[in-house]
Amino acid sequence: MHQWMRKSGTIVNHFKSLLLVTNNLSSWRSYSFVKRSQFAASFAHNLPVADRDFINSSTHFCPRRFESVKSEKIANNVDDNQALELPEGKVKFTPKLRFISETADERECCYRVLDENGNRISSSNYVEVSKEVAIKMYTDMVTLQTMDTIFYEAQRQGRISFYVTAAGEEAINIASAAALKIDDIVFPQYREAGVLLWRGFTIQEFANQCFSNKADYGKGRQMPIHYGSNKHNYVTVASTVATQLPQAVGAAYSLKMEKQDACAIAYVGDGGTSEGDFHAALNFAAVTEAPVIFFCRNNGWAISTPTSDQFRSDGVVVKGRAYGVRSIRVDGNDALAVYSAVHAARDMAIREQRPILIEALTYRVGHHSTSDDSTKYRPVKEIEWWKMEQDPVTRFRNWMENNSWWSDKAESEARNSARKQILHAIQEAEKVDKPPVADIFTDVYDSPPSHLCEQEKLLREAIKRHPQDYPSDVPL
Amino acid sequence: MGLRRFGRLVKWVGGNGRRPFSTSSSSSCDEMMVQQIASGKSLNLYSAINQALHIALETDPRAYVFGEDVSFGGVFRCTTGLADRFGKQRVFNTPLCEQGIVGFGIGLAAMGNRAVAEIQFADYIFPAFDQIVNEAAKFRYRSGNQFNCGGLTIRSPYGAVGHGGHYHSQSPEAFFCHAPGIKVVIPRSPRQAKGLLLSCIRDPNPVVFFEPKWLYRLSVEEVPEHDYMLPLSEAEEFILENWNCGTQIIREGNDITLVGWGAQLSIMEHACKDAEKEGISCELIDLQTLLPWDKDTVEASVRKTGRLLISHEAPVTGGFGAEISASIVERCFLRLEAPVARVCGLDTPFPLVFEPFYMPNKNKILDAIKSTVNY
Numbered sequence: 012m013h014q015w016m017r018k019s020g021t022i023v024n025h026f027k028s029l030l031l032v033t034n035n036l037s038s039w040r041s042y043s044f045v046k047r048s049q050f051a052a053s054f055a056h057n058l059p060v061a062d063r064d065f066i067n068s069s070t071h072f073c074p075r076r077f078e079s080v081k082s083e084k085i086a087n088n089v090d091d092n093q094a095l096e097l098p099e100g101k102v103k104f105t106p107k108l109r110f111i112s113e114t115a116d117e118r119e120c121c122y123r124v125l126d127e128n129g130n131r132i133s134s135s136n137y138v139e140v141s142k143e144v145a146i147k148m149y150t151d152m153v154t155l156q157t158m159d160t161i162f163y164e165a166q167r168q169g170r171i172s173f174y175v176t177a178a179g180e181e182a183i184n185i186a187s188a189a190a191l192k193i194d195d196i197v198f199p200q201y202r203e204a205g206v207l208l209w210r211g212f213t214i215q216e217f218a219n220q221c222f223s224n225k226a227d228y229g230k231g232r233q234m235p236i237h238y239g240s241n242k243h244n245y246v247t248v249a250s251t252v253a254t255q256l257p258q259a260v261g262a263a264y265s266l267k268m269e270k271q272d273a274c275a276i277a278y279v280g281d282g283g284t285s286e287g288d289f290h291a292a293l294n295f296a297a298v299t300e301a302p303v304i305f306f307c308r309n310n311g312w313a314i315s316t317p318t319s320d321q322f323r324s325d326g327v328v329v330k331g332r333a334y335g336v337r338s339i340r341v342d343g344n345d346a347l348a349v350y351s352a353v354h355a356a357r358d359m360a361i362r363e364q365r366p367i368l369i370e371a372l373t374y375r376v377g378h379h380s381t382s383d384d385s386t387k388y389r390p391v392k393e394i395e396w397w398k399m400e401q402d403p404v405t406r407f408r409n410w411m412e413n414n415s416w417w418s419d420k421a422e423s424e425a426r427n428s429a430r431k432q433i434l435h436a437i438q439e440a441e442k443v444d445k446p447p448v449a450d451i452f453t454d455v456y457d458s459p460p461s462h463l464c465e466q467e468k469l470l471r472e473a474i475k476r477h478p479q480d481y482p483s484d485v486p487l
Numbered sequence: 488m489g490l491r492r493f494g495r496l497v498k499w500v501g502g503n504g505r506r507p508f509s510t511s512s513s514s515s516c517d518e519m520m521v522q523q524i525a526s527g528k529s530l531n532l533y534s535a536i537n538q539a540l541h542i543a544l545e546t547d548p549r550a551y552v553f554g555e556d557v558s559f560g561g562v563f564r565c566t567t568g569l570a571d572r573f574g575k576q577r578v579f580n581t582p583l584c585e586q587g588i589v590g591f592g593i594g595l596a597a598m599g600n601r602a603v604a605e606i607q608f609a610d611y612i613f614p615a616f617d618q619i620v621n622e623a624a625k626f627r628y629r630s631g632n633q634f635n636c637g638g639l640t641i642r643s644p645y646g647a648v649g650h651g652g653h654y655h656s657q658s659p660e661a662f663f664c665h666a667p668g669i670k671v672v673i674p675r676s677p678r679q680a681k682g683l684l685l686s687c688i689r690d691p692n693p694v695v696f697f698e699p700k701w702l703y704r705l706s707v708e709e710v711p712e713h714d715y716m717l718p719l720s721e722a723e724e725f726i727l728e729n730w731n732c733g734t735q736i737i738r739e740g741n742d743i744t745l746v747g748w749g750a751q752l753s754i755m756e757h758a759c760k761d762a763e764k765e766g767i768s769c770e771l772i773d774l775q776t777l778l779p780w781d782k783d784t785v786e787a788s789v790r791k792t793g794r795l796l797i798s799h800e801a802p803v804t805g806g807f808g809a810e811i812s813a814s815i816v817e818r819c820f821l822r823l824e825a826p827v828a829r830v831c832g833l834d835t836p837f838p839l840v841f842e843p844f845y846m847p848n849k850n851k852i853l854d855a856i857k858s859t860v861n862y
């Protein structure tokens with residue numbers, strides 16, 4: 012808009028002088044776009060004419076606004092076809108005092124391919140998934156489920172300090188990952204371990220992180236579930252909600268400038284969309300035309316906060332349009348729908364160099380984390396319904412079985428093998444030493460400055476004096 | 488200035504220190520809390536906070552309590568029962584947006600209300616940094632006192648907890664002590680917490696109130712049931728309705744002055760006791776209000792002892808200990824018999840498995856006491 016103003020200096024000046032005369036316009040900008048000749052005439056002549064209907068229908072309107080609305084109408088009387096010529100396109104005038112409704116007539120639809128029973132809806136258009144990919148998708152969902160169950164239990168037993176499951180969101184995790192390519196950069200929130208699993212992060216690597224041993228790439232510095240893997244293009248999780256979103260836009264802009272055949276994808280929960288960073292990210296992405304996918308897992312809850320306390324819009328999907336970002340709502344418990352939506356989004360993001368917003372409707376079937384008991388704030392029936400009636404893993408399995416791609420035998424083999432691997436991995440992870448004391452001081456900067464070297468020396472002296480104060484499993 | 492000794496120190500109760508930031512406290516725990524309120528017996532820290540909030544809402548119909556997950560009681564249970572008692576228009580969940588929480592609180596306070604905003608963890612206060620530092624702190628000054636947001640209190644749990652890692656452990660008080668216009672208050676125990684929080688809520692200035700989350704359940708002591716306030720920025724002993732509610736000098740001594748706040752005080756107290764066994768007499772001061780802080784009391788104490796040690800969990804560089812040290816050197820240079828000692832967190836992000844190494848523990852303090860006294 013700024014640029015336009017500079018170009019149209021004469022028009023702007025013209026109306027500035029008008030402003031001096033009338034002195035009752037709250038915003039001269041909105042007037043500066045009206046067709047020049049007509050504006051002056053109509054404005055000057057018609058200003059004193061009161062619009063009775065208008066006054067009656069809006070008694071508590073502030074007078075300045077009132078003037079401005081009236082004059083728009085007047086301008087429009089002169090020429091119904093008038094429009095503002097803006098760089099972004101024409102804005103038509105209307106004589107109607109009409110606010111945009113806060114809700115659409117109907118809620119935005121939710122794209123779905125599989126019904127609850129895993130039958131494909133006949134009219135659905137979707138992206139084909141090969142048998143091979145489908146089997147990997149399903150086995151990874153099973154592995155994710157099993158890992159969640161066992162790690163959760165390990166936390167209960169006090170073997171790890173914290174855990175978060177993706178229960179109920181297995182399809183979102185795995186199907187979105189399956190539709191991406193390994194070169195796509197992932198900026199996770201924290202409930203997307205399945206994306207990393209799909210990319211080949213091993214169970215042992217997950218266990219090493221959760222057990223904070225020296226094989227953890229994060230060197231035991233962060234809480235469990237804060238995974239990160241450079242080789243898998245999976246940027247390390249931070250507990251801070253929504254900070255990853257504008258970062259993904261920056262990364263996507265880099266991919267754009269380097270003309271890469273890749274996009275960035277940032278995951279966020281429904282709660283995370285309330286943060287300023289979400290709004291900054293969508294706006295930046297639109298303006299910079301960055302190839303980034305925002306994937307919102309709308310699971311109904313942000314810890315104890317229901318979405319009704321989070322926003323009053325039609326969910327998250329409608330926010331895309333406000334920022335000029337193409338958007339879709341999908342059934343997050345339908346792996347085929349998630350896969351197809353992400354596949355298409357990726358294609359558009361890269362080919363057209365634009366951001367895409369995906370809102371996946373789902374439900375956080377588990378507690379928020381091991382620090383939470385969600386039955387304190389939501390009905391058990393609600394949890395059970397989602398768990399039993401809407402389970403994304405069962406739905407996908409049914410579809411697989413309909414295709415004769417899966418069997419009971421394959422099922423028990425997959426579950427047994429996952430279970431064995433995971434139990435083995437945590438036993439191994441437990442045996443490995445913690446990272447050494449030296450790792451306290453590395454990576455604060457690229458190399459430790461002198462004050463940190465001094466602090467390390469002092470710490471080592473303190474440990475010598477009082478070894479009993481320090482955990483014996485951390486090597487010196 | 489009466490330097491009478493504070494009656495009873497925080498009593499420690501055993502407990503599962505592993506789950507302090509939990510919404511899964513057994514319901515019996517909540518019931519216990521309710522009983523405690525009824526009987527006026529000993530309370531833990533989160534229950535004392537809960538009581539203070541209860542009183543604040545009860546005594547002022549224009550008081551509000553809000554923040555993420557506040558409705559169901561908050562992830563630390565501090566707001567348990569408040570929504571039921573005072574209605575969801577006065578006690579409510581906000582969207583997940585710290586800048587929104589504080590900005591909203593400023594507006595609410597500017598209209599003459601008491602806005603008690605909760606930031607779920609001090610680690611997550613930074614999205615609200617602009618609203619606190621540029622807005623709340625300057626609201627009065629920039630308008631020539633035409634407007635103020637003095638009714639705003641921002642509560643937030645801070646500090647180590649044993650397993651919090653980077654983002655559930657930080658002590659960001661020094662950032663806020665660099666913002667003239669706000670007050671920064673940190674209680675050390677349930678009794679202090681209740682009295683100080685009520686003072687903060689009723690103080691005509693915006694306050695950031697950091698609660699030591701490690702002590703939410705661990706720290707238990709007798710807390711008067713009634714409505715009482717402890718003074719901010721003052722060290723004088725004072726007596727409220729015959730209850731010796733608080734002087735900041737929690738231990739008198741002659742050889743060295745120790746200054747701290749919040750959870751760190753109990754660690755320092757242990758170090759003082761051990762030093763005592765070796766014949767070193769320590770004076771321990773709880774600063775309570777960090778901004779504006781009570782220099783006079785610390786100065787008087789250091790004039791007596793000739794030595795000063797400051798301890799806090801936050802990284803040593805640029806920590807509030809540096810400010811205390813500089814001020815006391817300015818005032819007591821010729822009285823000092825040793826360099827001011829600082830026993831603080833390391834200059835690293837807060838590291839999960841290395842927490843015991845990072846922390847300014849008892850023996851680090853004890854060693855520093857000894858080397859300062861023997862300087």
Ligand SMILES: Cc1ncc(C[n+]2csc(CCOP(=O)(O)OP(=O)(O)O)c2C)c(N)n1
Binds near residue numbers: 284
């Ligand atoms: C900036 C910030 N504020 C608060 C928190 C505390 N917190 C952790 S998770 C969470 C809820 C997030 O909900 P949502 O985005 O819906 O994700 P979900 O847990 O449902 O997957 C909150 C408030 C945080 N981690 N970061």
Ligand SMILES: [Mg+2]
Binds near residue numbers: 281282308309312314
């Ligand atoms: Mg959620």
